[in-house]
Amino acid sequence: MTVTTVRAGMVAPFHVMRILADARRMEAQGIDIVHMEVGEPDFPTPAAIIRAGIEALEKGNTHYTPALGLPALREAIAAYYLQRFDVGISPGRIVITPGASGALQLVLALLAEQNSSVLMADPGYPCNRNLVRLSDAVPIQVPVSRDDNFQLTPAAIVSAWRDDTRLVIVTTPSNPTGSVLTLKALGALRQVVCDEGGMMVVDEIYQGLNYGEAPTTALKLGNDLFVINSFSKYFGMTGWRLGWLVAPEAMIPALDKLAQNLFLAASTPAQHAALAAFEPETEAELERRRCEFERRRDYLADALEGLGFRLGYRPAGAFYLYMDCSAFGMDSDTLARRLLDEAHVAVTPGRDFSEHAPDKYIRFAYTADIDRLKEGVRRIKGLLTA
Numbered sequence: 001m002t003v004t005t006v007r008a009g010m011v012a013p014f015h016v017m018r019i020l021a022d023a024r025r026m027e028a029q030g031i032d033i034v035h036m037e038v039g040e041p042d043f044p045t046p047a048a049i050i051r052a053g054i055e056a057l058e059k060g061n062t063h064y065t066p067a068l069g070l071p072a073l074r075e076a077i078a079a080y081y082l083q084r085f086d087v088g089i090s091p092g093r094i095v096i097t098p099g100a101s102g103a104l105q106l107v108l109a110l111l112a113e114q115n116s117s118v119l120m121a122d123p124g125y126p127c128n129r130n131l132v133r134l135s136d137a138v139p140i141q142v143p144v145s146r147d148d149n150f151q152l153t154p155a156a157i158v159s160a161w162r163d164d165t166r167l168v169i170v171t172t173p174s175n176p177t178g179s180v181l182t183l184k185a186l187g188a189l190r191q192v193v194c195d196e197g198g199m200m201v202v203d204e205i206y207q208g209l210n211y212g213e214a215p216t217t218a219l220k221l222g223n224d225l226f227v228i229n230s231f232s233k234y235f236g237m238t239g240w241r242l243g244w245l246v247a248p249e250a251m252i253p254a255l256d257k258l259a260q261n262l263f264l265a266a267s268t269p270a271q272h273a274a275l276a277a278f279e280p281e282t283e284a285e286l287e288r289r290r291c292e293f294e295r296r297r298d299y300l301a302d303a304l305e306g307l308g309f310r311l312g313y314r315p316a317g318a319f320y321l322y323m324d325c326s327a328f329g330m331d332s333d334t335l336a337r338r339l340l341d342e343a344h345v346a347v348t349p350g351r352d353f354s355e356h357a358p359d360k361y362i363r364f365a366y367t368a369d370i371d372r373l374k375e376g377v378r379r380i381k382g383l384l385t386a
């Protein structure tokens with residue numbers, strides 16, 4: 001018996017989960033699968049963070065922290081913003097959350113009023129639209145394309161704005177496209193949202209995984225933005241479930257109350273472990289990994305373009321390539337299915353990210369080492385040229 005509710009019905013399942021489940025089933029039968037669907041770094045959590053986590057557990061740091069987070073971690077994040085981005089943020093504006101997911105839930109619980117609408121880019125991270133729906137608000141997916149660097153533009157925001165629009169969500173670097181907004185472009189978006197009387201949430205979860213230009217933060221633009229971040233991607237801590245939100249000072253008491261009710265506090269051992277995320281040893285290791293991601297991006301982009309997938313730009317962040325596969329005469333879901341069944345390569349179809357152009361794109365994650373990527377490309381070529 002399948003049990004569902006109206007609320008659960010508002011949320012679409014991730015198609016990639018079906019692909020992943022099938023891939024796991026095939027692996028259990030002894031079939032070797034090249035994974036290019038996974039949205040998390042293949043690298044382990046850096047050693048200093050693991051040591052700090054073990055130490056925290058051994059010292060008995062297993063009780064709740066305050067709902068806003070461990071004061072020492074809020075201070076460490078503020079110091080990181082100052083040292084790395086030259087922006088002064090009061091630790092009092094930082095809320096520690098269970099991943100960027102927790103930060104998104106918190107910010108939407110605060111800002112996505114019932115029956116209001118929330119603008120976001122299509123393609124984009126699927127949880128954004130699902131969580132907006134769960135808040136009884138309405139997601140408005142604004143189509144973006146390669147011509148606008150797969151990001152919202154001031155003109156697109158103005159033309160999509162409705163009387164009930166209150167909020168805009170921007171993700172930079174983006175999932176699934178890896179596209180990055182400059183500070184100037186972010187500033188232009190903030191201005192137009194401000195002129196319309198709305199608020200802006202900037203998801204910077206892939207910050208640090210930047211290639212070419214050094215990373216920046218929307219926090220440089222002023223104190224009125226909500227900025228989401230996480231230890232998951234750049235810091236390699238997906239399973240620890242730890243992220244943060246920077247909010248305007250006046251919103252902190254309300255966020256405190258919501259955090260107490262939504263999750264009480266983020267994981268205590270994870271918060272202690274994350275104190276080691278900003279140590280020089282970790283920083284050096286993360287820089288090595290960033291360079292390796294860049295090398296993989298360059299290899300995979302060239303190799304897939306060579307096979308007929310279209311990219312047409314070099315994504316400046318994250319670890320994804322969102323490739324146009326319309327040259328192959330089948331929709332992306334069918335191609336993703338065939339890649340798994342016949343070539344044993346797992347990828348994510350565009351349907352997970354886009355309601356406007358669900359059939360045209362496939363997301364490749366370069367979260368596998370370069371030899372595995374080469375093997376994946378060899379198999380894809382075999383399928384497409386058979």
Ligand SMILES: Cc1ncc(COP(=O)(O)O)c(C=O)c1O
Nearest residue numbers: 099100101125175205230232243
């Ligand atoms: C754009 C974006 N935001 C938020 C998340 C949630 O990440 P986490 O909860 O692990 O920090 C993800 C995960 O893939 C993501 O891609």
